[in-house]
Amino acid sequence: MGLILIPRGHTDGATITSTPAAVPGLGPDNLQVSDRGAVYRVLGDSATLQVDLPSNARIGALVLWRHSLSTAANWRVRLYDEPALGGALQYDSETTAAIPAKALGELDWGIDPLGAGIAGMDYSYMLLPDDLVTRSIRIDIADPGAERIEVGRLFGGGTLRPAFNFRWGQALAWERDTVRTRTAAGGLRVEAGTPWRRLKIALEWLQDDERAAWASLLRDAGNGREIWISARTGEGGRTEADNALLGYLVDNPEMTREQVFRYSLPLEIEEA
Numbered sequence: 571m572g573l574i575l576i577p578r579g580h581t582d583g584a585t586i587t588s589t590p591a592a593v594p595g596l597g598p599d600n601l602q603v604s605d606r607g608a609v610y611r612v613l614g615d616s617a618t619l620q621v622d623l624p625s626n627a628r629i630g631a632l633v634l635w636r637h638s639l640s641t642a643a644n645w646r647v648r649l650y651d652e653p654a655l656g657g658a659l660q661y662d663s664e665t666t667a668a669i670p671a672k673a674l675g676e677l678d679w680g681i682d683p684l685g686a687g688i689a690g691m692d693y694s695y696m697l698l699p700d701d702l703v704t705r706s707i708r709i710d711i712a713d714p715g716a717e718r719i720e721v722g723r724l725f726g727g728g729t730l731r732p733a734f735n736f737r738w739g740q741a742l743a744w745e746r747d748t749v750r751t752r753t754a755a756g757g758l759r760v761e762a763g764t765p766w767r768r769l770k771i772a773l774e775w776l777q778d779d780e781r782a783a784w785a786s787l788l789r790d791a792g793n794g795r796e797i798w799i800s801a802r803t804g805e806g807g808r809t810e811a812d813n814a815l816l817g818y819l820v821d822n823p824e825m826t827r828e829q830v831f832r833y834s835l836p837l838e839i840e841e842a
Contacts (some may be wrong), residue, residue: 572735576798580627621707627730630701636722641687643668643713660738673807734775743768778831
């Protein structure tokens with residue numbers, strides 16, 4: 571499937587309710603805040619979120635970001651064409667694992683069972699086959715035996731899916747604000763920083779009928795609004811998971827007209 575990108579989080583303007591009720595001060599409104607200190611928390615091992623959009627909006631992907639879910643967790647997403655989960659059921663993901671499974675080559679044979687999830691992964695994403703014009707969303711989350719359900723961010727919206735994938739040379743790095751200091755005795759003192767990812771790709775075959783949508787990304791989001799990108803969609807395992815992130819454009823790149831009906835666009839995204 572290649573590259574899928576959410577340029578705008580329509581769920582940020584929605585009314586979100588939680589069943590059961592969230593811990594006081596840690597309600598579902600925190601899911602709409604780009605702040606690592608703001609989380610949604612429910613005590614127990616299951617939770618249901620009802621997301622009522624203010625108007626019809628295109629939804630092609632949904633992301634749970636910075637969550638506490640284990641590899642045993644699962645979730646289910648349903649989309650409806652009227653408010654308050656009314657009208658026709660447009661999409662039902664059925665119950666699916668919240669944490670993707672390791673690829674065969676990533677398994678620790680003799681220790682990991684087949685289908686073992688990627689331990690330590692704190693985000694989940696649901697990619698729909700195509701964008702749907704929807705009005706309300708139900709998200710069921712379960713983590714059997716857990717003491718709490720905790721999620722830092724819910725991000726969902728319409729998607730950009732270029733006809734031609736990015737060129738070879740895609741780069742991914744883990745960066746840290748680690749502080750390294752030499753002591754008077756010559757030793758090295760290290761204060762390890764929190765890692766974040768930086769992803770670089772270059773789209774070189776954007777078509778003329780795609781130009782307006784990608785120009786809107788640059789104009790509306792720029793480097794000041796969150797976007798979601800899944801660069802290696804469909805590859806599975808850590809490769810797909812490592813190359814999917816919620817973040818910001820590092821700068822405001824230029825879109826170049828390479829030929830009459832072809833444009834290029836370099837993108838560099840830094841994890842939020």
